[in-house]
Amino acid sequence: MATIRLGIIMHGITGRMGYNQHLVRSIVAIRDQGGVLLANGDRVMPDPILVGRNAEKIAEIAKRHGITRTTTDLTAALANPDDTLFFDAGSTQMRAALLTQAIHAGKHVYCEKPISEDVGTALTLARLATQKGIKNGVVQDKLYLPGLRKIKMLRDSGFFGKILSVRGEFGYWVFEGDWQPAQRPSWNYRKNDGGGIILDMLCHWRYVLDNLFGEVKAVSCLGATHIPSRVDEQGNTYVADADDAAYATFELEGGVIAQINSSWAVRVRRDDLVTFQVDGTHGSAVAGLTRCWTQHRVNTPRPVWNPDQPQTMNFAQQWDEVPDNQPVDNGFKVQWEEFIRHLVADAPWKFDLMQGVKGVQLAELGLKSWQERRWLDVPKLEA
Structure with a gap:
């Protein structure tokens, strides 16, 4: 069976939630288990690039977990056609602008909540993703x-x-x-x-x-x-x-x-x-x-x-x-796996940005x- 590479631009992984739950316990764990198994037997292997303002900090994190790619230039990262998904776990105030930039660059998006500070901005963002045909998701970890x-x-x-x-x-x-x-x-x-x-x-x-x-x-x-x-x-x-x-x-x-x-x-x-x-x-x-x-x-x-x-x-x-x-895996990782299956194989998915709008x-x-x-x-x- 085939192994499909998924290039993920990961922003906000120096924070507690972004680092622990999304990078270490989700993406790194998925990589270490051999990727995400699809219904047809193929596997999707995440290949992250870590984006942040502090070059030394993200380089140290990357080295710690065997990740080869980092950058401080988000615009350049978004310009790479080989990386198709943008993920954000940074601050709420920056999120809507970052997701908008990623959507305009043609990237699918997945993010932490809240997706913005106000419902008007959140609704505009969700509608933009729909208009551009972008697959999108928001973390709903408590479920x-x-x-x-x-x-x-x-x-x-x-x-x-x-x-x-x-x-x-x-x-x-x-x-x-x-x-x-x-x-x-x-x-x-x-x-x-x-x-x-x-x-x-x-x-x-x-x-x-x-x-x-x-x-x-x-x-x-x-x-x-x-x-x-x-x-x-x-x-x-x-x-x-x-x-x-x-x-x-x-x-x-x-x-x-x-x-x-x-x-x-x-x-x-x-x-x-x-x-x-x-x-x-x-x-x-x-x-x-x-x-x-x-x-x-x-x-x-x-x-x-x-x-x-x-x-x-x-x-x-x-x-x-x-x-x-029944054994239960880390909830953030399970939702990452579900979103990746949706992204690559059109598996059912309900937690889109409109669900994030409801939260805001x-x-x-x-x-x-x-x-x-x-x-x-x-x-x-x-x-």
């Missing part, structure tokens, strides 16, 4: 988490009955940067640099809710900047004026109500950094990144409210864990809801 895959399996099996509500808790304490280094880059907390948890996380919650529980119809969101001052990577104190927490409620198609708290100023006392509880008429489930627990209606205990004595039930022990019946739309409405302190409907988008 590939083992925990949420188990939620989908439970839903598809009818376990929940009628789904009533979804409750999500996401976040952890991000250190301020003074007495301990912050775990996230400082731009995340500056509004002018494209920071803010609403723009970051509501894009995720849009595709999770739409694909697992029902299209989002309306949103009410309250943001907050709990930590107003932080210390950056150079040890300088700066004003953290972007929202670092968001408390959002969503109305979904079918009457499902979802509530998701997102915070970089919360300490974790739950099973994982993100948990989702789904309650239905027949059963409930709680999932983290990888594990999932269920409680069916026939196994539901009968607690009684009594504030006059200590609780005697151990509620956590009343749930049954969903087994790991919900984030924009969340910010507006906070500003105006009211519920907002989520209008349908026309491609």
